[in-house]
Amino acid sequence: MSRGIPDAKASTLGARAADLLRIIVTRRVVRAFTPAQVSEGDLKSLLTAARWATRASNTDVHRFLVIRDAAAIKRVKMFSPGMLGVPTAIIVICTDPTLAAEAAVQLEKDMTPWIDIGTAAMNMMLVAHALELGACPTTSFSKSAVSAVLKLPPNVVPEFILQLGHPATQVAVARQGPSTRASIDDLVFWESYGKKSRIG
Amino acid sequence: MSDLRYAVRKDEAWELLAYLTASADLCTREPHYYGTFRLIDAASRLMGFMLANSEIADGWLSDFKREVDEKKLWMLRDRPGYFEFLNQVPANIANHMPSEPRSRE
Numbered sequence: 001m002s003r004g005i006p007d008a009k010a011s012t013l014g015a016r017a018a019d020l021l022r023i024i025v026t027r028r029v030v031r032a033f034t035p036a037q038v039s040e041g042d043l044k045s046l047l048t049a050a051r052w053a054t055r056a057s058n059t060d061v062h063r064f065l066v067i068r069d070a071a072a073i074k075r076v077k078m079f080s081p082g083m084l085g086v087p088t089a090i091i092v093i094c095t096d097p098t099l100a101a102e103a104a105v106q107l108e109k110d111m112t113p114w115i116d117i118g119t120a121a122m123n124m125m126l127v128a129h130a131l132e133l134g135a136c137p138t139t140s141f142s143k144s145a146v147s148a149v150l151k152l153p154p155n156v157v158p159e160f161i162l163q164l165g166h167p168a169t170q171v172a173v174a175r176q177g178p179s180t181r182a183s184i185d186d187l188v189f190w191e192s193y194g195k196k197s198r199i200g
Numbered sequence: 201m202s203d204l205r206y207a208v209r210k211d212e213a214w215e216l217l218a219y220l221t222a223s224a225d226l227c228t229r230e231p232h233y234y235g236t237f238r239l240i241d242a243a244s245r246l247m248g249f250m251l252a253n254s255e256i257a258d259g260w261l262s263d264f265k266r267e268v269d270e271k272k273l274w275m276l277r278d279r280p281g282y283f284e285f286l287n288q289v290p291a292n293i294a295n296h297m298p299s300e301p302r303s304r305e
Contacts (some may be wrong), residue, residue: 078215079222084241127281
């Protein structure tokens with residue numbers, strides 16, 4: 001950031017940060033999609049973003065299953081009450097207990113694999129938004145049924161589904177009405193818990 | 201009025217069955233108000249099947265489904281309004297259901 005010094009490098013960095021922040025702030029969950037397909041190139045960009053997400057202890061206990069077949073998506077949707085629209089692609093993030101065991105990750109006790117799912121999912125959703133795709137995170141589905149429908153190997157658990165497609169309607173922040181997000185003042189304490197102001 | 205007017209097709213019945221059973225599973229771990237959402241969403245899906253298979257257009261049901269689909273999403277941003285809407289839904293249906301629904305008995 002510029003720190004108040006208007007040199008060229010600072011301006012460039014400030015612009016990059018502003019661009020990224022704009023993508024973050026304007027992203028919204030999209031639940032309605034057109035029938036248009038998501039291109040393979042766009043999917044690869046999303047998966048690259050997932051690959052470079054932070055992960056605990058640099059372990060890979062997850063695998064990403066990409067589904068574009070409409071019939072398969074329809075069957076997943078049948079058991080996924082959290083899927084309100086009809087995405088044209090989904091990415092299922094699965095936990096593989098064999099990989100976890102090899103990495104000495106204790107899935108029953110360790111919450112970091114879930115954090116890793118979140119960082120990968122968020123990276124993908126931000127890239128999707130930057131590509132003008134719509135994305136919707138989904139955890140409201142029957143894991144047992146989705147495992148059966150997708151014929152997952154025994155013990156592999158579908159943890160998270162990212163719905164993808166081209167937005168059926170223009171996603172405009174203004175359309176959402178007043179923000180229901182807590183303000184920074186409500187969310188943040190400075191230096192000690194409960195202290196609202198940086199001054200004094 | 202034919203009893204078959206609102207028949208639900210086999211694939212639709214399976215879809216609703218899958219949805220309801222998956223929702224029952226989710227109710228064991230999701231916030232309680234999500235359960236209300238699953239039920240009203242299931243009602244919307246049923247209305248969609250009824251409309252798709254109806255022999256004549258049902259203007260009220262079509263409008264009501266549209267209203268449900270709009271207001272069910274209030275669960276995410278206006279929970280008191282959403283609960284108030286849920287409170288009115290059964291009465292709305294009661295006021296528009298056929299006067300002599302046929303019993304299986």
